[in-house]
Amino acid sequence: MSFLNKEICDGDNPDLTEERRTATFDTDRMAQVIYGSEKFAARRRQITKSISRIPALQDTKPLAFMTREEKITEACRELDVLSDHWEQLIYVNDEEEALHLHREVIGMEGHPFALHETMFIPTLVSQASDEQQEKWLGRARKREIIGCYAQTELGHGSNLRKLETTATYSPSTQEFILHTPTITALKWWPGALGKSSNYAIVMADLVIKNKSYGPHPFIVQLRDEKTHQPLPGITVGDIGPKMAFNGADNGFLGFDHFRIPRGNLLMRHNRVEPDGSYLKPPHAKIGYSSMVKVRSRMAMDQGLFMAQALVIAVRYSAVRRQGFLEDKSQEVKVLDYQTQQHRLFPSIARVYAFIFCGLETIQLYEKLILDVNKNGDTSGMADLHSLTSGLKSVVTHFTGQGIEQARMACGGHGYSMASYISEIYGVAVAGCTYEGENMVMLLQCARALVKAVELVEEGHPEKLSPMMAYLTKPSVTVDLTVGPEAYVKIFQLIAKKQAFKATEQLHKFMVAGDSRDVAWNKSAVELTKASRLHTRLYILKTFIRRVESITDISVKAALTDLLNLHLNYELLDVASYALADGIMSSTQMDFIKNQLYSSLEKIRPNAVSLMDSFQFSDLQLRSVLGRRDGHVYQNLFEWAKSSPLNQSEVLPSVTQYLKPMMEKSKL
Numbered sequence: 001m002s003f004l005n006k007e008i009c010d011g012d013n014p015d016l017t018e019e020r021r022t023a024t025f026d027t028d029r030m031a032q033v034i035y036g037s038e039k040f041a042a043r044r045r046q047i048t049k050s051i052s053r054i055p056a057l058q059d060t061k062p063l064a065f066m067t068r069e070e071k072i073t074e075a076c077r078e079l080d081v082l083s084d085h086w087e088q089l090i091y092v093n094d095e096e097e098a099l100h101l102h103r104e105v106i107g108m109e110g111h112p113f114a115l116h117e118t119m120f121i122p123t124l125v126s127q128a129s130d131e132q133q134e135k136w137l138g139r140a141r142k143r144e145i146i147g148c149y150a151q152t153e154l155g156h157g158s159n160l161r162k163l164e165t166t167a168t169y170s171p172s173t174q175e176f177i178l179h180t181p182t183i184t185a186l187k188w189w190p191g192a193l194g195k196s197s198n199y200a201i202v203m204a205d206l207v208i209k210n211k212s213y214g215p216h217p218f219i220v221q222l223r224d225e226k227t228h229q230p231l232p233g234i235t236v237g238d239i240g241p242k243m244a245f246n247g248a249d250n251g252f253l254g255f256d257h258f259r260i261p262r263g264n265l266l267m268r269h270n271r272v273e274p275d276g277s278y279l280k281p282p283h284a285k286i287g288y289s290s291m292v293k294v295r296s297r298m299a300m301d302q303g304l305f306m307a308q309a310l311v312i313a314v315r316y317s318a319v320r321r322q323g324f325l326e327d328k329s330q331e332v333k334v335l336d337y338q339t340q341q342h343r344l345f346p347s348i349a350r351v352y353a354f355i356f357c358g359l360e361t362i363q364l365y366e367k368l369i370l371d372v373n374k375n376g377d378t379s380g381m382a383d384l385h386s387l388t389s390g391l392k393s394v395v396t397h398f399t400g401q402g403i404e405q406a407r408m409a410c411g412g413h414g415y416s417m418a419s420y421i422s423e424i425y426g427v428a429v430a431g432c433t434y435e436g437e438n439m440v441m442l443l444q445c446a447r448a449l450v451k452a453v454e455l456v457e458e459g460h461p462e463k464l465s466p467m468m469a470y471l472t473k474p475s476v477t478v479d480l481t482v483g484p485e486a487y488v489k490i491f492q493l494i495a496k497k498q499a500f501k502a503t504e505q506l507h508k509f510m511v512a513g514d515s516r517d518v519a520w521n522k523s524a525v526e527l528t529k530a531s532r533l534h535t536r537l538y539i540l541k542t543f544i545r546r547v548e549s550i551t552d553i554s555v556k557a558a559l560t561d562l563l564n565l566h567l568n569y570e571l572l573d574v575a576s577y578a579l580a581d582g583i584m585s586s587t588q589m590d591f592i593k594n595q596l597y598s599s600l601e602k603i604r605p606n607a608v609s610l611m612d613s614f615q616f617s618d619l620q621l622r623s624v625l626g627r628r629d630g631h632v633y634q635n636l637f638e639w640a641k642s643s644p645l646n647q648s649e650v651l652p653s654v655t656q657y658l659k660p661m662m663e664k665s666k667l
């Protein structure tokens with residue numbers, strides 16, 4: 001059966017058209033699985049079509065040739081055009097549609113509303129009282145004001161309990177006095193803080209009558225709403241260029257005894273009364289919920305970053321010809337090499353795995369916020385925190401690796417900014433740091449794991465959450481030919497062994513006299529290994545669950561091939577644990593390898609369509625190599641010609657220096 005869409009393929013590179021003809025499934029149907037519903041997948045296509053009809057939103061100068069100022073200005077111009085068409089393009093207040101619109105039109109290099117949408121509004125939703133929402137949420141949603149999330153400081157990021165910015169309550173004036181006592185207390189890094197935002201959620205240490213209550217969120221006006229000048233008592237600016245994200249004005253911020261009304265402490269869960277008495281929240285870490293929200297989105301967002309790099313690399317690999325196999329009359333598509341497939345296909349599988357996980361964790365967060373806001377039920381917080389802490393660390397790490405492999409798979413052209421892969425890499429790997437440095441977050445996940453192991457050791461397995469239940473599974477011999485469940489069993493044994501070993505090591509140091517903190521640090525590497533295995537097991541199980549639930553037979557078959565590749569690749573990747581503990585034999589290892597190689601062959605005919613199914617427009621991809629039409633060489637030449645260096649034949653550097661130098665040499 002052919003699923004070739006004639007309309008789209010006419011005029012495309014015939015090599016790509018051939019790939020699309022061999023697909024065994026319908027890419028629209030696959031898109032429904034990727035984006036979670038038929039409705040959203042269709043809306044995405046509709047939005048893309050509407051964008052393509054607005055001339056002011058089409059390509060201008062390539063981003064690679066722009067300065068930072070030009071990138072920021074261009075993003076703002078696009079935002080302005082979008083705001084004129086907002087209601088005709090998307091359903092107002094639909095977060096997913098808004099994200100898609102921004103991703104496609106503005107891209108990934110940052111823009112003034114990125115933190116407004118992803119952290120400022122969500123913090124108001126989860127932390128502001130009804131009365132406070134009445135005052136600010138509507139204005140924020142209408143974009144009358146622009147907000148960001150200012151938490152990290154020059155000297156403090158990971159350790160929130162040591163934030164230095166203070167918010168000292170003054171009962172006589174019923175105000176909080178925000179202050180930056182030292183240079184290390186300057187807020188540093190918040191996206192869109194430097195030049196764009198006029199409001200911020202500021203995390204500061206709440207101090208009442210000389211007692212510190214730890215970090216709390218405050219809404220703070222930073223700039224005059226008419227002039228956009230910083231208010232007196234506020235120092236604010238841009239922190240300078242970064243590895244990527246240079247369309248964003250990450251900023252610094254200092255307060256000089258800056259006063260805000262009592263009502264600016266976000267008070268949905270805690271309160272400071274006029275006399276200064278403090279009502280504590282139902283859960284000590286409820287003020288951290290915006291970070292949990294972003295972490296819960298990261299499996300999806302990172303999956304989409306890696307997907308963009310792989311669309312580019314896979315399409316290019318189907319067009320690029322180098323060397324020969326049997327037929328010596330025509331060079332072979334590089335995608336036919338087993339090494340190229342081994343470089344790219346496991347990452348395709350991870351993209352799907354991460355996205356399926358992301359769909360689940362986004363829903364888990366939504367449910368948690370409903371439970372907390374409607375019923376004051378915070379019982380799901382600990383589990384979601386440990387899950388998303390592990391997940392953000394694992395997905396960002398593998399996404400970075402996958403994107404870098406995609407770049408190398410494009411040979412020299414991958415290194416050119418025409419591929420756009422270097423930019424995707426720079427943006428994606430920021431995720432290893434933001435929302436919690438990966439090691440720090442793996443150690444948060446490990447806290448939950450150690451607690452669970454201790455429960456088992458203390459004879460209380462019934463108290464384990466479902467995610468930890470595998471820690472009670474007995475060792476068994478597993479026949480891998482049975483299917484995915486057998487792989488899960490082996491993975492469970494590996495993850496369980498490592499969790500127990502790491503906990504045992506921790507306890508051993510404590511028994512020898514170390515404090516828990518010191519023993520923890522001496523066991524930290526082993527603990528992070530346990531967290532990674534635990535998280536990868538979760539990802540694997542989500543992938544299996546999702547594939548099992550699919551009803552479209554051809555889509556399910558294609559994803560089953562991908563799932564098999566994932567199972568074999570993951571198990572092979574952690575085989576050293578299994579071999580060391582005698583969980584797997586070398587014969588089983590050979591079986592896994594053979595399964596892996598045969599999965600590569602099965603996936604080969606569907607590779608391009610598996611990536612086409614993400615339905616990224618050329619506008620969103622911003623890649624000369626990855627365009628849907630596959631006319632790589634013509635487009636590369638056009639792109640190079642548009643380089644500012646090629647706008648004149650003789651550059652000033654030549655007339656000013658090289659020519660005189662050469663002339664001098666002739667004398």
Ligand SMILES: CCCCC/C=C\C/C=C\C/C=C\C/C=C\C/C=C\C=C\C(=O)SCCNC(=O)CCNC(=O)[C@H](O)C(C)(C)COP(=O)(O)OP(=O)(O)OC[C@H]1O[C@@H](n2cnc3c(N)ncnc32)[C@H](O)[C@@H]1OP(=O)(O)O
Nearest residue numbers: 108110114118158159160285288381382385434435436447
């Ligand atoms: C933005 C997403 C992407 C969208 C992209 C879409 C399109 C792309 C287009 C454009 C994008 C453009 C721009 C976006 C770009 C950039 C990134 C955006 C935003 C980035 C924002 C930030 O980075 S904000 C700052 C984030 N900072 C951190 O994450 C700091 C990390 N540190 C911490 O979270 C904490 O300090 C800690 C968790 C490590 C420790 O906290 P502490 O209070 O010290 O607690 P303890 O360690 O003592 O633990 C005590 C117990 O509390 C439990 N716990 C901790 N946290 C939580 C929690 N949140 N919920 C529940 N429970 C928690 C902990 O487990 C302990 O429990 P036990 O005692 O039982 O063990």
Ligand SMILES: Cc1cc2nc3c(=O)[nH]c(=O)nc-3n(C[C@H](O)[C@H](O)[C@H](O)COP(=O)(O)OP(=O)(O)OC[C@H]3O[C@@H](n4cnc5c(N)ncnc54)[C@H](O)[C@@H]3O)c2cc1C
Nearest residue numbers: 149150151152156157158189190191430433434435436439
């Ligand atoms: C692109 C980007 C956007 C950002 N946007 C925002 C934003 O909008 N708002 C905002 O508030 N912040 C933002 N940040 C800041 C970001 O959240 C912090 O950089 C991040 O939380 C890490 O903190 P840090 O920089 O203090 O790292 P550090 O904690 O100093 O980490 C340095 C090293 O120390 C290690 N380390 C630290 N603590 C421990 C520990 N307990 N155990 C073991 N090892 C440890 C880390 O693993 C790491 O290797 C952004 C950062 C980036 C890069």
